[in-house]
Amino acid sequence: MTSADQSIGGFEQVRALVRRRLQDRDPVRTALVVPSSGEALKAVALAAAERLVAPVIVGDAALTQKTAQECGADLSGAEFIDLNQPDMAMMTAFQMAARGEIEAIVKGRGSTVDFLHHMLSDEAGFVRRGCLVMHVAGIRPARYDRMLFVTDAAVVPQPDLKAKVAMLGNLTNVCQACGLKCPRIAVLAAVEVVYPQMPATLDAAVLDKMADRGQITGAYIDGPLSFDCAVDRQAAEAKGITDSAVAGQADAMLAPNIETANGILKGMMLYGDAEVGGVLVGGIVPVVISTRYEEQEARYRSLLMALALATV
């Protein structure tokens, strides 16, 4: 493997990969749902201008045109599906994806909780039976030498062992789609040893053993690892962890619960001097959700993750 395959330096590398894959295929048909968010429109318009996406605007067409004009987003060439009820727009986009008419979805305005509710509903037909929908954040902290993919900050509150197995599979897929052949995944806990009274350490040890025995493949997996041991080789060595393929150089992390992943993500967004993006996986196509205050750049980075998944 070349060094480029061994870690992802940042979103620019994901962008280059997506561009390369799009050289011999059409731009990704991407639905922007409830589109009256200036920052989301700008991000999609930028990706359209770069011929990364073919936008399909699902929502209030007149309001979208007005918003686009106000924020200077060029929507010429976009396809419009005029639906002024947000609930209807969301459902339509999920159903279009289920019919194979859409390759990626970007959420514009509105509550994420409502959006998830529609997405997971039977009526949408967007999630195949047995598939687990979850969020993967892509984070490039200024003080780390690579991108960190972290799950799950947004959907699965308190995964059990079975869910964690599925989550490791999804997480590996995202890393691979973004160009990492065999990601180094840390199963996080508060400590790096197994304590019977701490269930997160037990699950981590089991997942580690399942990977040893070939029940989980495609990634190097080590757990339990504390956050510092996952990203700092010296901290790992101080704790006596010297034979790990993950410690000190994790590309990805499975957090024990939603608040933990959310804490990492929000902490890095606000204080980590980090480039951040995120994508929902497990549905028929990748989906971008954003926090309301995220600007065009962050939404564009999230879109890149979705495009990487859509172009595999």
Place this chain on the structure above:
Amino acid sequence: MTEAPIHSAQALIDAARHIADAGRKKRVAVAAAQDVDVIEAVARAEAEGFLDGTLIGDESRIRQLADERAVALEKLQVIAQDDIASAAHRAVSMAAEGRADVIMKGFLPTSALLRTVLDKQYGLRGSGTISHCAVLDIPGYHKMLSFTDGGMVVAPDSEQKYQILSNAVTVARAMGLSPVKVAVSGAYHRVSEAVAHTGADQELVVARARTEMRDIEITGPLPLDLATSGRAAQAYQVDHPVAGDADIFLVNSIEECNITCKALINFANAVFCGVVVGARVPVSLVSRTDTVMNKKASLALACVLADYYEQTAHWSTTGLTT
């Protein structure tokens, strides 16, 4: 007691020094002091004039370790007590007899030290749960943010959660904060069946804090961004005095606390200090991976808390279990 609210690690160290300058220098008893990082931290703090340290433990080992790192021990008292259990007993006894204001952990397991501290014969037990309060100085946030509990209570019930909160509020008051602003952590600010799993407990804690605690603002669930960023709170139209201005982030699990703090320490250059709260004297822990600043700030935090106990006669009003 500190007059001005403390909003940075440096201000915490300054406050400890002011307390010493006012003639109330705190006395720190170190249990099993044969740990080079601990010796160095205490020696530095002593040299800066904000505490008097007593090192209790294997004296020859203590002197050897100090030599190896060229730490001067002249100003520190050293009490020979080779056996670890006896050293813990000696340190805790000093606190029980009013001859030490802070107990510091040296070369022994945290659990062993706390067992000694909580042994009823010493009368140092508080009325409730013992918890760890981590106080972070995060560059980019305009005040310090406490995270609790990240080390003591693995799966707290709602009564324990309330006591964990109460301990953190005491630390905040010792830091001169008024009102104390508490955000109860959650991934979403809207409680939803789809994503909530800690709702009932949280509601109990919030409701009880609102009726039983004075001078406190509390709300939740709030994710970290809405708790500490005014801009984020505004975008989500969360209009509450705590939003964007939290002093305490009450977490849901030991993992959340530990991992979020470490992410901020590793990648956001946060200064970390912490103290074990709930016994009649603060218990200070530092670890090898702490920076010099972290260790100094942790000791300063323990001194500031000890002074608050003393100045407010905290334990005579809160009550001790014997």
